[in-house]
Amino acid sequence: xxxxxxxxxxxxxxxxxxxxxxxxxxxxxxxxxxxxxxxxxxxxxxxxxxxxxxxxxxxxxxxxxxxxxxxxxxxxxxxxxxxxxxxxxxxxxxxxxxxxxxxxxxxxxxxx
Amino acid sequence: xxxxxxxxxxxxxxxxxxxxxxxxxxxxxxxxxxxxxxxxxxxxxxxxxxxxxxxxxxxxxxxxxxxxxxxxxxxxxxxxxxxxxxxxxxxxxxxxxxxxxxxxxxxxxxxxx
Numbered sequence: 001x002x003x004x005x006x007x008x009x010x011x012x013x014x015x016x017x018x019x020x021x022x023x024x025x026x027x028x029x030x031x032x033x034x035x036x037x038x039x040x041x042x043x044x045x046x047x048x049x050x051x052x053x054x055x056x057x058x059x060x061x062x063x064x065x066x067x068x069x070x071x072x073x074x075x076x077x078x079x080x081x082x083x084x085x086x087x088x089x090x091x092x093x094x095x096x097x098x099x100x101x102x103x104x105x106x107x108x109x110x111x112x
Numbered sequence: 113x114x115x116x117x118x119x120x121x122x123x124x125x126x127x128x129x130x131x132x133x134x135x136x137x138x139x140x141x142x143x144x145x146x147x148x149x150x151x152x153x154x155x156x157x158x159x160x161x162x163x164x165x166x167x168x169x170x171x172x173x174x175x176x177x178x179x180x181x182x183x184x185x186x187x188x189x190x191x192x193x194x195x196x197x198x199x200x201x202x203x204x205x206x207x208x209x210x211x212x213x214x215x216x217x218x219x220x221x222x223x224x225x
Contacts (some may be wrong), residue, residue, distance in 0.1 A: 012148050034213070034214075036216075041218075042218055043116075043202050043219045044155065044202070044216045044217070046214070046215060046216075050212060072212045075153075081151035089138030089154050089155075091154075096116065097168065099145075099157045099160065099168050100145075100147075100155070100157060100214065101157070102155050102156070103154050104152075104153055104154050105153075105154055105171060107121075
């Protein structure tokens with residue numbers, strides 16, 4: 001079935017460096033994509049979203065890039081901080097249908 | 113404003129029992145969705161409710177059921193618990209159905225022994 005997957009299960013980045021987390025999706029009909037951050041023992045926290053009519057969207061220290069040609073999504077975190085250590089999930093959705101399909105997640109570790 | 117709240121925080125049940133989990137959405141949000149997150153995996157969609165009606169159901173057995181109340185809070189019920197039901201159960205709310213952005217609660221950690 002359709003699924004959202006991630007290229008790397010773990011990623012370690014030096015504090016202050018930039019990090020890039022990648023995600024591949026398989027459902028070409030998905031038109032809404034979201035990145036969530038999940039810290040241990042907590043629910044997923046919304047980071048940033050992007051609709052399929054956009055290629056790039058920026059937030060505070062985060063940028064999401066969407067490449068529909070190769071069905072690829074990435075999350076860039078600038079100037080990483082220890083508080084950025086968490087598991088990051090990408091998720092996809094058909095707009096109008098609130099069923100989010102999540103990937104398995106990437107664990108980001110910030111090295112002090 | 114308070115975020116999505118869920119109760120209880122933790123729960124331990126034995127096989128064959130049933131369980132009821134509760135969720136209160138963000139004030140003003142009318143849509144509630146439930147997800148199951150097994151350790152080490154991403155959340156899996158179970159149900160979505162909007163205006164007290166079921167709007168979507170994931171690939172879960174009939175042992176799982178849910179409902180939404182007039183105040184938009186919601187309950188998830190699981191009957192005849194199995195060991196494999198041990199997971200973090202997450203509730204998410206959004207302003208209206210299909211609005212995209214969903215906000216998650218802290219979850220209920222269910223352990224079935």
